[in-house]
Amino acid sequence: MENLTLVEPAAQLSIWALFWxxxxxxxxxxxxxxxxxxxxxxxxxxxxxxYGRMRSALNRFEQVFWSGQSLEELYRTLSDRKTTGMASIFIAAMREWKKSFEKxxxxxxxxxxxxxxxxxxALSREMERMESxxxxxxxxxSAAPFIGLFGTVVGIMTSFQAIAGSKSTNLAVVAPGIAEALLATAIGLLAAIPAVIAYNKLSTDASKxxxxMEGFADEFSAILSRQIDEKVPQRA
Known part of the structure; x- marks a missing residue:
């Protein structure tokens, strides 16, 4: 009987039991x-x-772009592929370049x-996709801790009602209700803490x-600007 007395309270305070x-x-x-x-x-x-794939794609594209390969050849290589990052920006610029000169x-x-x-x-679409x-x-x-706190408040109110009904403030009566109420706060923090840390890290990575990509767009714009001056110098 002594063993049962020791085991039952512990079982009642297990996470699964508190939930039910x-x-x-x-x-x-x-x-x-x-x-x-x-x-x-x-x-x-x-x-x-x-983000890891995006970094790899940016590294590969920069390596190919600055290898000395002609823009026309690179455009033909990438135009039929599904592109992301700098490649998408490059394709958008070259497509507009070719359409304009064709007309x-x-x-x-x-x-x-x-x-x-x-x-x-193209850059806006890439950033929107990264930040989605x-x-x-x-x-x-921001909200999970307060949602958990709401569950805690409701649980504590229910515990106080049970205490009033039983007319007993014995710890054995109070503990399960308080524990299940606090469990809601713990789960709220469990959801919130990784979300906050991940949001800060991922936002920083997305900004980098x-x-x-913005730097590449500026450099490529300068390259095309020089070529435009060579092709249409008298109308610049």
Whole structure:
């Protein structure tokens, strides 16, 4: 009998038991936070992999672009492929370049403006793709602790009602209710902490990748500008 007395309280305070003993509001809060935590980790893993691939793609493209290969040849190589990053910016600029000269470019300034606009749009699409779903991490990082706290408040209120009904403040009566209430806060922090850390890191990584692409767009714009001056010097 002594062994049973020692085992039962521990079993009642296990995480699984606390979940099942909790009220339906607290259960919904816990389940919602657990789902948010799983989705948060899915986003984190996906972004880490995609950013790693983006870095590799940028490195490969820079190596090929600055190897001395002609722009026309590089354009023919990449035009039929699915491109990302700098390659997408390059393709957008070259496509506008070729269309303009096929139709007979009459103004160097107008051509330069159209090429820069095409590269800006391609860069915006790449940045939007990189930063997609980061807002979810920011939301979870800021809201999850308060959602967990809401579950805790509801759980503690329920515990106080049970105490009032039993007319006993014995720790054995109070402990399970308080523990299940605090479990909601713990799950909220479990979801929020990785989300905040990941959001800060991934945002920094996205900014670095965007800066590299912006730098390439500026360099490529200068290269095309010199070629435009050579092709249409009298109309610049």
């Amino acid at each position: 003993q909790a009220g339906w509001v607290v259960k919904l809060v816990m389940i919602g936070l657990l789902v948010a935590s799983i989705w948060t980790w899915a986003i984190i893993v996906d972004k880490l992999i995609s 007979g470019a009459k103004s160097a300034l107008a051509l330069q403006t159209r090429i820069d606009k095409a590269m800006d749009l 779903r980061l807002g979810f991490l920011a939301t979870i990082g 990748l965007a800066s590299r």
